[in-house]
Amino acid sequence: MSTLKIGLIGEEQDIRAFRALGLDLFPVSSPSEVAGILPDLIKSKEYGIILITEAVGEAARAIVEEAAGLPLPSLVFIPGSQGSRDFARERLRKIVERAVGMDIFAEKEGRV
Amino acid sequence: MEIRVNPTRMELLRLRRRLAVARRGHELLKDKLDEMMKRFRRLVEENRRLRLKVEEALTEATGAFVMARALMGDHATDIATAIPVVRVQLVAGARRIMNVLVPTFELRQEETAAGFPYGFAETSGELDVAIALLRESLAELVRLVEAEKTVELLAAEIERTRRRVNALEYVLIPQLEEKVHFIAMKLDENERATRTRLMKIKSLVERMGEG
Numbered sequence: 001m002s003t004l005k006i007g008l009i010g011e012e013q014d015i016r017a018f019r020a021l022g023l024d025l026f027p028v029s030s031p032s033e034v035a036g037i038l039p040d041l042i043k044s045k046e047y048g049i050i051l052i053t054e055a056v057g058e059a060a061r062a063i064v065e066e067a068a069g070l071p072l073p074s075l076v077f078i079p080g081s082q083g084s085r086d087f088a089r090e091r092l093r094k095i096v097e098r099a100v101g102m103d104i105f106a107e108k109e110g111r112v
Numbered sequence: 113m114e115i116r117v118n119p120t121r122m123e124l125l126r127l128r129r130r131l132a133v134a135r136r137g138h139e140l141l142k143d144k145l146d147e148m149m150k151r152f153r154r155l156v157e158e159n160r161r162l163r164l165k166v167e168e169a170l171t172e173a174t175g176a177f178v179m180a181r182a183l184m185g186d187h188a189t190d191i192a193t194a195i196p197v198v199r200v201q202l203v204a205g206a207r208r209i210m211n212v213l214v215p216t217f218e219l220r221q222e223e224t225a226a227g228f229p230y231g232f233a234e235t236s237g238e239l240d241v242a243i244a245l246l247r248e249s250l251a252e253l254v255r256l257v258e259a260e261k262t263v264e265l266l267a268a269e270i271e272r273t274r275r276r277v278n279a280l281e282y283v284l285i286p287q288l289e290e291k292v293h294f295i296a297m298k299l300d301e302n303e304r305a306t307r308t309r310l311m312k313i314k315s316l317v318e319r320m321g322e323g
Contacts, residue, residue, distance in 0.1 A: 004202045016189075017177035020243045021221075021250055022196030048202045048217055049257050069268055071215050072204065074261040078253070079167050080174070089163060092263065096156050099267035100149065 004048030004073075007041050009034055014053045014080035023051075031059035038063050038075075047073045053080040054087045117291050119298035127295065131288040138280040145273045148210050152266050159263050162256040169249035176242035183236045192230040197243055198222060200250065212269045214262045219254045221247065 005024050008015050012027040019025055024047075026037050034056050041047055042063075050073050052060060057077045064075045077088040117123055181189045199222040206213050230239075 002204055004204050006200060006202055013178075014174070016181075016193070017174055017242060017246055020193040020197050021246055022198055022200045048204045048215070049254070051253070051257075068264045071206065071213055071261075071265070074215065074217075074257045076253075076257045076260055079171055088167075089160070092156070092159060092163070092260070095264060095267045096152075099152065099270040 005046050007047045007050040007073075008052075009037060009041075009050065010053030010056055010078075010080060014055060028056055031056040034060040035063060042067055042070075042073060042075075045072070049073060050075050051078050052076070053078055055080040058087065117295060119295045119302075121299065124292065124295040124299065127288055127292050131285065131292060134280055134285050134288060138277060138285065141273060141277045141280065144210065145270065145277055148266065148270050148273065151209065152263070152270060155259060155263050155266065159256070159259040162252065162259055166249060166252050166256045169245065169252060173242055173245035173249050176238055176245055180236055180238035180242050183238055188235065189239065192235050192239060193243075195230075198247065202254070209262065209266060210269070212265050214265050215258065217254050217258050219251055221250075 007024045007026060008018050009026045009028060011029065015025050015027060026041070028034055028037065034052065038050070038052075038060050041050055052064070052075065054077050057064070064077075067073070067075050077091070079088075117127070184192070201220040201222065203218040203220060205216040205218070207216050208214070
């Protein structure tokens with residue numbers, strides 16, 4: 001049991017609202033900046049959850065996948081103010097596909 | 113494939129024992145895989161449900177915030193939200209699912225001041241709504257994070273287990289079977305050779321006795 005913080009990376013206008021909840025905000029102005037911030041946040045071990053808006057998250061995909069194997073922190077994509085881009089759901093679908101195999105993926109595909 | 117084993121009885125016994133262990137291991141791992149798959153499907157379903165809910169809630173909340181901002185102006189909104197309404201703390205724990213260690217999160221929201229830390233005169237009602245919505249969605253978001261991490265970790269474990277099951281099923285067990293077969297054949301062949309040799313000698317000895 002340990003007390004951890006929640007971090008939030010995204011473009012200023014997307015994440016500003018969360019300041020009212022006392023999350024740690026890391027505003028970036030372009031997606032490429034995420035790759036500079038994220039590894040440090042992961043290494044600091046102070047964060048249990050790091051949220052990344054989908055708008056800037058795509059650039060940090062590799063770092064996120066690398067951290068997916070670690071128990072902490074949890075990196076999760078959230079929709080920005082433009083709404084969801086289906087990017088996080090697409091990612092989940094890929095994970096499922098890899099774990100379960102093609103046939104079940106196809107079955108899921110048919111249902112969605 | 114070339115088989116390199118000593119065709120001895122001892123080796124045969126040893127290989128048979130290994131084969132039995134491999135088959136048992138394969139069975140166990142396969143059971144584990146089936147069970148993990150069952151839970152995995154359930155978790156994925158839940159994750160999918162949570163994600164939809166959270167995305168909807170967040171979009172609504174940020175939408176309300178953008179509205180409040182438009183009504184109040186950037187500066188006023190910044191000032192109003194400069195002091196957090198709640199102090200959010202995350203208590204992390206861990207639990208095991210099928211021997212996979214996954215994190216659990218518990219969200220603690222401590223009120224910093226009584227109610228909202230800004231005057232209602234300078235702010236619009238939309239801001240209060242937006243913040244209330246955000247607070248609600250944050251709790252759901254933490255559930256989602258937990259579920260997503262669990263799915264990620266379990267997926268990795270399933271992949272690992274399946275690789276091991278396949279290695280046993282398609283590589284190790286067939287190899288062992290082949291070796292056992294090879295030794296059994298070799299030993300049989302040796303026995304037949306000995307038998308014919310003995311028969312030959314016997315007939316030779318008999319003929320010499322007659323002569």
